[in-house]
Each structure stands twice: as C-alpha cells, then as structure tokens.
Amino acid sequence: MALIQVTEASLRPHVPEPVFAQALSLADQGRVTALSVNGARLAAKADGHAVAVRITPGGIEATCACEEPAPCHHAVATALAWVRTGEKRPLPDLYAVLCTRNADWLARRLTQLAENDPALADRLLAEAEETTAADALADLRAELEEVMADLLAEAEEHNDDWHIDEWYPDTTALNELLDELDDLIEETPDAAREVIDRAIDLIEQAMDTERVYGGELLDILSRVQSMHLDACLTGSPDPERLAEQLIGTALASQWCTFERSLPDYAPALGDQGLIRCRELLERGGGREHSDYSLRTLWESLARAEGGTDAVVDLLAQRASSSHDIAHIAQILIAGDRFDDALTWIDKGLRDYRPDHRLLSLALDCQLRTGRAEMALETRWQLFALSPGLPAYQHLIRQAGPEAATWSARAIAHLRSIQNLAAPLTEVLLLEGNVADAWEIVEARKLNLGHDLRMQVVNARAQSHPQDAIPIYRELAESSVSRGSKPGYQEAIRYLITARTLAERAGGQDDFAAYITRLRAAHPGKKVFQQELDRVDLP
Template sequence: MLAPWVPVAVVEVSERSVRRRADARSFERGQAYFKAGRVRRLTVAGTTVTSIVDGTSVYRVRLEITSTGLDGRCSCPYGAEGVFCKHCVATALAWLEEGGEVGEPRPQPVTDERLREFLLGKDPTWLVEQLLAVARADPLLRARLDVAAGADVHDAYDDRALRERLEGAIEIGYFVEYGEAYSYFQGVGEALDAVAELVDAGFPDVAVTLAEYALGLLEEAADRVDDSDGGLREAIGRAEEIHLDACSAGEPDPVSLAERLVERALASDYEVFLTALPDYELVLGPAGMARYRELVEQAWNDLPPKKRNDYSTRRFVVTYLMEQLAECSGGADALIEVLARDVSSGYDVLRIAERLCADGRDDEALDWLGRGMAEFPPDSRLRSLAADCHLRAGRRAEAGELLWANFADHPVLENYIALHNAMAEQFPAWRDRAVATLREEPAASARFTPVPYARPAGRSVLVEVLLWEGDAQAAWQAAVDGGCRDELWLRVARERAVTHPADAIPVLLAAADQAIGHKNRNSYKTAAGLLTEAGVLFARCDRPDDFRSHLAALRDAHRPKRALREELDRANLP
C-alpha cells in the first residue's frame, strides 16, 4: 500500500502580495480587467486557481499558491514567457474577492519506484484490465500494444482521432484577427506536437502522412488568419520539420516521396518543401534523387524563355528547385550553368559572380561582372563586387574608379565609407573630390518646419560625412551654410554644445516647437526632453532667467494643451 502524503503549507496571499508579484502597469491593467468583470469560470482545486479572462482574445490562467508565494501561468504571449501578466492579476483579485480560500494541497506525486513496487504486488488480471481501459482512450498506447501483440506496425495506429484534432486546430470558418492569432497558432502547435510524438513512439510512416495532411490544412486556412507575427510560417516550418524527422526514421518509398515533394513545392503558395534539398538527399537515396531530378528538370525545360523583369512565382519556384538540385549534385559549375541559362538582368549576373567569388574564381567573376555592367543599367552591386575582386588582386586604382562611380550616382554616407575603406592611403585625393561634390548640393535654409519631409535635404550628406570623420566644427559650419535634415541638426547641435552651448540652444528650442506642433502625448514628451536639454545649456551660459522667460511664454501660448502642461510638469520644467 502507498505511504500517506504529507500536507504542504501555503503562503497567505493578499492584494499587496499580488501587487508585489506584478509590475505596476500589469497590476493596474489587471485591476481594471477584474473590475470590468472580465474574469469568468473561476475554479479552485486544492492550491490551484484557474480561470478564463476575456481580453483581446480569450486567455486561460492558472495560479498556484505555494509555500514560497504565488505563481501564475497564462496563455497570452507575456504569460507564456513566465511573466505574471495582467490576466494573472485579474484572476488573483477575483479569487481574493471570493474569499481567497484554497482546498487541501495536492499530495506529492508517487515516485516510479514506489509505483513499481505497488504494481508488482497486484494480480495480473487486474493489471490487464487497467491497461486495456487506458488503451481505449489512448490510440498511441493501443497501437504500441497491438504491435507488441504481433500486429503490423504500418496498420496498427488508427489516425482518425489525430486527423480530427488537426482539423479542429487548423480549420476555421471565420477570419482570425491579430489578437486571436497567438492562441490559434498555439493550438496548432499542440496538435503538431502530437504528430511528432508518433515518430519516437515507432510510427514514423503515420507521422509522414499526417504531417503532409497538416501542411495541406495550413495552406487552405492561410488566408483566414492574421499572420503579422509569422505564426503561419512557423507552423508550416514545424510541420516540415516533423515530416523530415519522420521520413528519416521510417522507410518511405523514395520514388513516391520524391514525387510528393516536387508536386507540393510546385503547387504551394507558401514555399512548402521549397528547400527540401539537401536535407532529403539521404532519405531519397539514388532512386528518389533520380526521380526528383527528372521532375524538376521537366518543369525547368517547360518554362518559356525568360523575359526581362519576369519574376513570376512559377519561374521563381522552378528555378530555385533547379538551383538547389544543381548545387547538391554538381557544385558551383552546375549551379552557374543553371543561372547562366536565363540572364536578363544585372541581378542575374550578380548571383553568378557571387558564386564564383565564393569559390575563389575572381577572374571569371570579373568577366561576368564586366558583361553585366555593359549590358544592363548601372548597378552599384555589380560595381561593388567588381571592386572587391580588384582589391583582392591588388588593383586599387581600378577599384577606386568603380566605387567612385557608385558615389557619383548615389552620394550617400555608405558609398563614401566604402570608398574610404578601399582606398586606404590613396583616399585623401578621393576625399577632396567627394567633399567638393557634396558642397555643390543645393543649400536649404529652413529647419524644423511642421512638415520636415516636404523640404530639400540641403547638404545633409556632407554633414553626415564630417560627423563620421569626427570633425564636429566643420559639420556645424556645413549645416549652417547649407542646411540639413532635422535629425542631423540635432546631432550636430549636440556636438556643438560641448564647446559652444549658445549656438545649440536655438536648434533645441526649434526642435521642441516642432514636436509641440504634432499635438500628441508622445510628441509633448519629446518636446519636454528637448527643453530640458536646452535648460542645461541656458544654465551653462548663465542665462537661467532667459530660460524661465521662454518657458513662461511657451506655457502661455499653449495654455489649452493640458497634456503638454502635464509633460512639462513631469519633467520638472519651470
């Protein structure tokens, strides 16, 4: 007979301890949920409290009252990460309102050793009846027992219940909004986990079939669920992972498997099995790979000649499958042969050249890059890669000309840095040329206007370059002479404030005025921060009275804006 259990003491829970358990925002929002009556189906079982909380979705909450405190789990995203969320708070407060009582703590679980001793002492007939009763409710256990009794492993498992579970988790007759998507995909994941269990339990062939069935259901349901957080792609990836594991553990017919992989990849709108190779190569074996190649090459040969800017889904999928097949079986040369068949853009050339460079074949890559630069519109990526090839060969002058062409076409900081890094000691001459080009950009005098993106950028790139080089004084002068974007004005003003605080003050005040003009709480908070910065500079200039006068005038001018006043007060501004 099993030894009696010893009760475990539980800690007393109060509203104060709940407040300590959660962060301030979670407690505040959880309290609002509780007062709004969003907690329902509150149940107490021993030291466990469960409930349903209505939020942006329906969430399941489980609280445990232990000897060390209050633990909570919730099906919301935060609760899944172990956070004592607002739904846990709401449940705890609802439980406390009903008296905060718990039942007897649950007994400690029986150890395997104690249970084994107990079972060894029981009559075999009783054990058989108990095992059969459990097996009736557990198809997986029943199948394992059937196989042990001599049934064929391929026929033993009845997958109808698991098929219905997949259908119940995945199929939907309405659109799943963003707030419900997390719970939806959580349910899908749990159903897929049940399929994965079949692999370790010795039924991989059944898992293969059900994984493919689940993939079909997921594709059918894809347009009825909000996938903003990538839950669909994650679920498809999980099903593909289970499929590969099951194929590796089982003995699928390689030819049939190859046909299903290619058929699904060509038909899928969600890239199912698109990346089957090289992962399935060992599973397919020679016969399966031969059939896979036959089907992919047939689809490849059926494609019409590629026209410029032809980026159809069908062409992309077939070409990708062919590229993976070529890489898997023939390496770089086979892949380049595939890529070279339909060269109709600079990007096509770039991919060939990148693969050649990866194999250390820079001279061949340069031949392709030269062709791409001659036949297609200017492409900075082609010039950059060609410059890298020349640099590796010690041809710095040729690299400089290519990188200069990139800068001349797009005079931005990124291209300036690329030229700087490549030319090393030869850079000063290129720098003079680049700075002269940037100084020719049209000047812009306005700054911090209500619509900042509607005005010219002035000499913003020159200011960025000078800041990157660490010359704050020259950057300030460039901004004064030619203007720049607002965020650069702030950067250069803050640099200027280190040595010339009086120069930076007007910039910070103008930026604060612009933020106030946006008329929302976040912009008022930004304005308060800018004014705080300005206040420090006024103090450094021994002008505290001027700052107070400015704030007084500002408060008077914006008297109706209560939210602005609150943010100014919160920042302790005069």
Template sequence: MTATELDGQCSCPYGADGMFCKHCVAVGLAWLARGEPIAEPSAVPEKITDERLRGFLQARDPRWLADELLRAAQADPLLRARLEVAAGADARHAFDERNLRTRLDDVIELDDYVSYGEAYSHFGRVADVLGEVAELIGAGFADNAIELAEYAMELIEASAGAVDDSNGEVGGALALAQQIHLDACTAGGPDPVALADRLVDRALSSDYEVFLDAMPGYAEVLGEAGMTRYRQRVEAAWQALPPKQPGVYGDGRFTVTYLMERLAECQGGTDALIEILAHDVTSGYDVLRIAQKLADDHRDEEALVWIQRGLDDFGGAVHGDRLRSLGADCLLRLGRREEAARHLWANFEDSPSLADYQALHAAAGEDFPVWRERALTLLRAQPAAVERHMGVRYVQSAGRSVLVEVLLWEGDVDHAWQAAQQGGCHQDLWLRVARARAATHPADALPVLRRAAERLIEQKNRSSYQQAAELLAESEALSMRCGQSEGFQAYMVGLRAANKPKRALREELDRARLPGG
C-alpha cells in the same frame, strides 16, 4: 512534518507555487487558537521503483499479464502495433493510424477564423499532435509517419487562409512537418521513385514553398533511382518554361528555377549551378547572382568578368551599385586597390551616402585624401534644403545631410555645424549635430532643440508631447550651462500660454518639472 510543525496547501498563486501563504497562516492561527494538539502525520506511501515493479510483474501469472497488456493496448494504438509486430505482424501495416489522422483533422481543420491572439495556442496544439507523429519514427513505424506528415502538410496549407499568420506560424508548422517527414524517410523505407514524384508535385503546387529545399537533404534517401526520377521531373518542368521576359513575375518560373538550381548545386557544385544561372540572363540581378557565387568560391577573376558584363549590358541600372560593391571586394582581395576605389567612387557619385563614403575610405587606403576632397566637393555642391510647412507636417529636402553625416563621422563637429547651417539637413540629423555642437557651444544648440520640440507639439498627441518635454528638459540644462536660465523660463511661460488648451501637454511639461506653470 513533525508533531511541532504545520503544513498547508492553498489554491492561491502563492500556494500553487508551494508557499505557505497568508491564507494558510490565517487558518493555522485560527486552528491553533482552539488549543487542539497537532496530530502526527500519516506515513508517506513508499514509492514503487522500476526494479520492484519488474520483480512484481515477473512473479505474476502470464495470463494476468496478457490481459493487462491487451487492456492497455485498447487505449494505445502505438502499443497495440508494437505488440502485433512482436507477434510477427508486418510493421508496415501494424499501426492503425486512423485515430491519429482524425486527431490531425480535429486540430488543424478550422471552422472559424483564428485571430492573431489565438494563433500561438492553435499552432501549439498542432505541434503537439505532430509530436505524436514524430514518436512513430522511434517506435518502428516510420512509414506511417511519412504518410501522416504529408497529410498534415495538406491540412495546414488548406487551412492557412483561415489564420492570421502575422507571426509566420503557418510556415513554422510546415517546417516542423517537413522535418518529421525527412526524419521518417531516413528511418523508413519509402519507394524512392514514388517519393521523388511526391516531392516535386508538392513543391510545384505549394503556395508555402513546401519541399522547395528538398535538395540536398533528400538526396541520400532517394538514392540513385529516386534522384534520377527527381532530376527528370525537375528538368522537364524547367525546359517547359517559356523564355524569360525581363520584369515578368508570377509565371511559376521562380519555383521551377529554384528547384533546378538546388539540384544542379547538389549534383554538380558551383559550375553546374552557374550553368543554370547563366541560361537566362536578362537583368543585372541575374549577373549579380552568378558573380556572387563565384566570389563566394574565391573565383574573383571570373566574378569580375561577369560583373563587367553586367555593367556593360545593363547600364548599371537597379543593381549596378551592388555589382560595383562586389567588384570592389574582389579587386581588394586581388590587391587592385585603385580599381576598387574607382568602383566605389562610381557608387558614391551616383547616390552619395555615408555608407558609400566609408566603403571608399576603407578601400582607398593611403590614397583616400584625394578621394575625400572629390567627395566633399561633390557634397558641398548639393542643393540646400528647402523647407515648407504643410499643416502640422514639415516637408524638407535632404539638403546637405550626407555632408553633415560625413563630417560628424570624421569628428569635425565645427564644419558639420557649418554645413547644416548653410545647407540644411534632415530633422533628426539637426538634433544630432546640435547635440554635438552643444559640447562646446551650448547656446547654438538651444534654437534647434526648441524648434524640434515645437514641431512635436504641433503633432497633438500624447507621445509627441512626451518627446517635446524631453527636448525642453534638455534645453533647460543647456540654458543653465550658458547662463540663459531666465530666458528659458520666459520662453516656457510663452510656450505654455500659447498652448494653454492642450491639457495633455501641460501634464507632460509638469511631469518633466519644466518652469512656467
């Protein structure tokens, strides 16, 4: 600042951002009005650089330096530990982790319930302390970080029931602690056999899948001895499982089987994993997992054998459509287009949908016209929609909804409109086909938009009124296009009169500048 300049600071939001705010302007004008000269600013203290500070310290008495370091170390356990290691102490025992362990207790253990709105800041504090644990790794105290990360995981799981975890912050905190743990194990020197036991014990007891994905990340850390122990523990748990029963869950099987699968894949690849997966095949889903893994490895012929087994043994129930879709993918890669189309036709025939029609179209290639005619014949034979009024809700069957969707996807708006008129369709689809129809026949679309608006009005809430007003504004534009503006105005007069008590509706209609008010 020069002798002809003003500077200022203020605690308001603008001032906090470094701006010369209106408060500074007001004070400055008042001060200038007094006619006092602007004093030269005091000199800004020179910044001490690292190089200058190093030179200063090198010139100090060693006893003074020692006193200053000891004083700083009293407030910084990590600095104290580093100094002790430099003086010859064992790094495994130099760091006093009691303070950091207490900090983990204080921030993670909960006396009161943490609500949804408080969860983000709570876990932000947890992440801050976990960050301090992570700093130990680079400072040479990885073994301490291992213990503290495991302790933090115990605390997080124990307190999880006292947190609104709608956004998954518990899982995020555990994932961070697990990453710190793996980094610490990689940098430190944990006993591999004891580590293997802890990884398995925690995975089997955790309700939050802690260490469930330990493989292959910990394989190098564990080495031969640790991996041998890990495999012994997991295999023993797997062999102790009772025979798998179809439809039975919650018996602890998932965790043990998952650990076994990851271990097998880590040590033996695809074949070892499939051997585990094939151990207990009791459903189409079990077969699907095997076939998917084979297909992922481009072993399509083998995948097809399993797919056929799944369809034969389990009748295609539940996961039959996924088995056939996967089979079609394999067959297409093998150049067997006709067989692929038959798989996809079976899916479409079981439960027609636009997605299945599109898949059939993509697979059949030049033969699609034959499949198309079969598909449209099946869709036209579906029962027409049945609509009934229940209070303010309309209950409607699907009718010819898939046929309408298919024809719209193909760009055949006229036949889509005809199918909707003859067989009905879902309400949202009625709007889609009506809007498509409006491009050439705006008058045809008017009743559909009005009917949809009237149903929204019957829901009697502000949001539905807003949507109804938007549809009616759309109807007004169509009415103008087809020369029915007077009829629309008369319709709006009647609509407003029939719903006169609904003040919120009137407000939304007025906001949309609709006539009749």
C-alpha cells in the same frame, strides 16, 4: 487433407473484375518480386507493397501494406505470379491443419526444424521481423491519421472571435510518432516511405489553414522531408513515380516542399527519374516560367544533372537583368568559385547600370581573395552609388592608412551633389568639422531634419554658445505658439538650455531682457506665465 487446384481461371471468380484487371496488369509488367512459397502461403512484394497470401478452397486470404479492401490487387497479382511460375502440384491445406495447433507448439516445432537449417532460420527471422514491421507501420499510419485529425480539429476550434490567428499547435504526440517511424526506415524503407508521404500531405493541410503560429509545424515538415529522403535512398522507389511525386508536390505546395531537393534524390531517381522530372517541368504544370517554384525546380534539376556548371548554363540562357547576373554570381560564390563569379559580375556591370547588389558581391569576392586595391575601389563605387554615413564609414575603415585621402575625396563628392546636405553634415560631424556643419545649418534653405540640425547646434554650442542661443529661442517661441500646456513645458526646456548657454557666453542681462519681452508678448497665457515662475525665469 484437402487439395487445392489453382489457376488464373479459378482465381477470377473470387475477386471483383476491376481488381482482377489491375492484378493482371501488375503481373504482366513483372511488378511482383521476391516471391516465396510455403505450402498454401505465398509472400512477395507487389508494386513495392509487402504482401502475404493464403490460398484456400473458399478463395484468397491476404494481408497487404496498402489500404485497399482485401483481397487487394497486390494480393491477387501475387497469386497470379505464383500460378505463372509453372508449379503444377496441388497445394495441401496445411494452414487449416496448423491452425489446430497452439502457438507454443508451432514455435517449438519451427525452432527444431531450423536448428539444422541456417537458411530456414534466417528466413523465419526475416519474415517474422517483416511482419512485425508491417504491423507497426499500419499502427503508426492509423495513429498519424488520428493525431493530425485532432490537430486540424483544434485549428477549427480556434477560428472564432476569441482565438483568430492564435493557434499554437501542441506537436508532442506527432513528434513521438515520427520518432517511431524514423526507427523503421532502415528495416522497411519502402513501406515507411508511404506513411511519410501521408505525413507530408497532412502536415501541409494543417499549415494551409493559415492559423498556425510558431514554427513547430514548419520544423516538423522539414524533418519529415529528411526522413522521406532517407527512406528513398535506403529503399527502392519507382524512379518515375518518385519524380512525379517530387515535382507534383513542389508545384502544389505553399511551403517549398521538395523545391530544392532533386540533387539529393538523384541517386534514387537515376537517369529514368531525372528524365521524367524534365518532362514534367517542360509541361510546366500550367504555370509560367516566371513562377518562382518552377524556376527553382529547373535549377534544382540542372544541379542534379550536372552540378553548378549546369545551373549556371541554365541561368545564363535566361539572364536579362543585373538581378539575374547577381543570382549566377551568388551560386558561384557558394561553390567558392570567386574568379568565375567576378567574371560574371564584371559582365553585369558592363551590360547594366551600376547595381548595389553586384558591387557588394564583387567586394565579397575581392576581400575573400585578397584583392585589397580592387576592394577599396569597389567600396568607393558603393559610396558613390549610395552616398551616406554608413557607406562613408565602410570606405574609411577599408582605406586604412589612406583614410585621409579617401575622406577628402568623399567629402568633395558630397559637396558636389545637390540635395546631399544631410549626409554631408553627418560626415562633417563624424570628422569633427563642426564649423562647416554649422554653415549648412545657417543656410536654412537646406533641409537637415530636426534631429540632425540639433546635433549640429549642440556641437556648435560647445565652442560658440552664443551662436546656439537664437536657435533655442526660436524653438521656444514656436512651442509657446501651440497654446497648450505640453507646448509651454517644451518651451521651458528650450529656455533653460538657452539660459545655460547665455551664462557661459556672459549674456545673462540680454537673456533676462529677452524673457521680459517674451512675458509681455503673451500676457493672457497664464499657464505659460506660471511655468516661467516655476523655473525662476524672470
């Protein structure tokens, strides 16, 4: 049986020098863990990658979860780590011998050896499952590349004169692949995370084509981010590398990937990872602090480090507008800290001019905490800030038994301000005060708009039909002056309404005389004359 003497010097000629240098660095940093030896076979995790190595007279044979050509620097680092354990005895080339036996013999013999050795049995099962999982992940990664390549090609096919901006991707195969990947997270979280990282990159590439319709890929991206979090919390990612990935991806992404995720990742990042996140954000990635993504990441980091109070402290340092104060209040409200939110809102209302958003947040806090009187006063402030029918209705509903008092106050407020004829008229109609609304219509210098004006006219016609007749005559004459058949038909509709009102008011003779004058005024408009005949307007 051949004997193999292995040293660092004997390993160097079998791999390229750059690979050997990388391997030395990993071994020197102690990044090779879980090293086990079985004859000429070594197993370990090198920089998080599962590695299996066999030492042969011809060099190193290895399998690794990474994509580098074999033997990769992870495999060489594993061999170096074993050499440094101080094992001096030469290794028999057991593998070469066992290769001469068939698989059935090997399985039976291993089972026999493990029958009286529970530790060996457990180890054999674990290694067999790990190998199976590694193979499955390698297959899934290859399938992922193929599926996403097909989707990207499909996107390009739709970039023509017939399909511009109409790509609805079929994500069935991708979802099935992710189902399989999800099942492997618990068993091999670190290796699964590497495939998930690639999935995030590829999905964002597809979405960046700007030809994606529907929300399926966005939903899948959200799902993959959740899978990434599960893998990180289950496995043992390098904290600093994880920080670099989260911050780098968030700043580069157009899809808010990882932007608000740092609190969820805090257990995996630990103090070391959070410190690295802060270093990266302070560097800013070449972006200004006003950038939305960077601001969001700062908030996410603050929450990861110290919860809501840390976020509020961060925002308070930068608050310079009512918008900033409202953002702080929203964060406090989300944490059910209504009193604290009201304190900040009061500060915002003192320091800045009245703001609809701040008042709305104050109202929310007051209603949730049973401050009915304060809530009613805030409703009034909202009405005074934006006087109109919706704000009036909210005010009256909030006032309850005191509705009449608040209604009178609101109407007086509307009357006191110029250019509020329209909201005043709407409120008067709502309250059934048609007489006052009619006075506004009669004051023609006040612009109500056609629809609102006609609402008042129709309401007035219910009790005073004679007052509405001149309005309909005026509208009819305006339509006739357009000189077109649609205009004549519109005029006829107005005249029919005017005839009905005249009949109710007992003014049929006056209306008939008016029609006679109208016919005489347009003798050459034969189509109009025919339309009048059609509806028996004499």
